[in-house]
Amino acid sequence: MDIIFYHPTFDTSYWIKALSEAIPGARVREWKRGDNEHADYALVWHPPVEMLQGRNLKAVFALGAGVDSILSKLKAHPEMLPEHIPLFRLEDTGMGQQMQEYAVSQVLHWFRRFDDYQALKQQSRWEPLADYQREDFTIGLLGAGVLGSKVAEALAPWGFPLRCWSRTRKAYPGVESFAGHDELPDFLKGTRVLINLLPNTAETVGIINKDVLNQLADGSYLMNLARGIHLVEADLLSVLESGKLKGAMLDVYSREPLPVESPLWAHPRVAMTPHVAAVTRPAEAVDYIARTIGLLEQGKPATGQVDRQRGY
Ligand SMILES: NC(=O)C1=CN([C@@H]2O[C@H](COP(=O)(O)OP(=O)(O)OC[C@H]3O[C@@H](n4cnc5c(N)ncnc54)[C@H](O)[C@@H]3O)[C@@H](O)[C@H]2O)C=CC1
Ligand SMILES: O=C(O)C(=O)CO
Numbered sequence: 001m002d003i004i005f006y007h008p009t010f011d012t013s014y015w016i017k018a019l020s021e022a023i024p025g026a027r028v029r030e031w032k033r034g035d036n037e038h039a040d041y042a043l044v045w046h047p048p049v050e051m052l053q054g055r056n057l058k059a060v061f062a063l064g065a066g067v068d069s070i071l072s073k074l075k076a077h078p079e080m081l082p083e084h085i086p087l088f089r090l091e092d093t094g095m096g097q098q099m100q101e102y103a104v105s106q107v108l109h110w111f112r113r114f115d116d117y118q119a120l121k122q123q124s125r126w127e128p129l130a131d132y133q134r135e136d137f138t139i140g141l142l143g144a145g146v147l148g149s150k151v152a153e154a155l156a157p158w159g160f161p162l163r164c165w166s167r168t169r170k171a172y173p174g175v176e177s178f179a180g181h182d183e184l185p186d187f188l189k190g191t192r193v194l195i196n197l198l199p200n201t202a203e204t205v206g207i208i209n210k211d212v213l214n215q216l217a218d219g220s221y222l223m224n225l226a227r228g229i230h231l232v233e234a235d236l237l238s239v240l241e242s243g244k245l246k247g248a249m250l251d252v253y254s255r256e257p258l259p260v261e262s263p264l265w266a267h268p269r270v271a272m273t274p275h276v277a278a279v280t281r282p283a284e285a286v287d288y289i290a291r292t293i294g295l296l297e298q299g300k301p302a303t304g305q306v307d308r309q310r311g312y
Pocket of ligand 2: 064065067275278280
């Protein structure tokens with residue numbers, strides 16, 4: 001079995017060694033321009049068109065959870081990957097735990113008013129504040145798939161009311177489920193912390209806008225862990241200014257790296273990380289890919305296949 005690998009920044013030699021060890025009989029090679037030799041599987045991130053085009057592959061694996069960039073490339077170059085060749089993405093593979101760490105630590109930071117105490121410290125003010133109550137701290141997850149459900153699972157023991165919004169209804173224990181466009185207003189009403197874990201699709205672009213943010217509880221918070229394109233950054237700034245929104249924690253941006261002139265950098269109530277909420281963990285990813293290739297080789301069903309029409 002021949003496997004080609006392309007990632008613009010990963011340590012390719014690590015991946016080639018780990019994949020060769022994990023998949024018995026596999027010949028794994030780094031794909032380089034001009035390589036038109038036979039391949040059964042391709043493992044990719046931001047692949048050049050010529051890497052995939054015209055190959056009779058059994059499957060392609062995206063080396064991340066979000067497939068928006070490869071799907072938009074496929075839209076522009078449909079010849080790159082015919083519809084009958086399945087595209088898989090990474091499901092969790094260690095990203096769930098990273099999202100849990102990120103979300104739980106930030107929710108607790110806001111709940112214990114560390115943002116307010118930090119602001120008071122800047123003014124050398126000793127001022128105990130009223131506690132927030134759990135029942136007033138409803139957490140709403142936009143997107144309740146692999147990562148959203150892991151975040152809900154990690155927040156559950158902390159006793160906050162939990163709800164999620166997704167395309168189809170979910171039955172996660174202790175999580176109130178809202179589904180579809182019609183139920184979005186009810187989901188937003190009373191949500192104090194909005195955590196975004198939606199995929200980037202035609203339906204979700206710009207979904208976190210003024211209209212949505214203004215439907216949240218007063219003094220609410222936003223955590224954007226999915227994609228920058230979900231959030232209208234100018235709307236975020238105006239809703240922060242109005243006082244409706246108390247703070248935001250952003251991991252992803254409309255442009256990455258975020259340009260130095262962005263007003264987000266200097267905003268005192270916007271905290272930021274540089275798209276690191278959850279990164280691909282090589283060992284877990286290799287394990288998942290090896291297992292999935294094993295299933296495909298046996299003609300068995302495997303999870304993680306992207307629905308190209310749905311867009312995620
Ligand atoms: N910031 C970071 O470091 C990372 C960000 N991500 C982002 O997180 C996203 C989510 O990942 P997973 O949980 O693995 O995806 P998933 O496909 O398992 O879950 C997606 C969820 O969104 C819901 N959804 C999709 N379209 C919808 C719509 N139009 N209306 C309502 N709900 C809708 C689905 O029903 C599902 O619950 C990825 O697509 C990626 O963009 C992923 C990994 C790291
Ligand atoms: O896997 C993804 O989609 C990511 O955003 C990784 O950072």
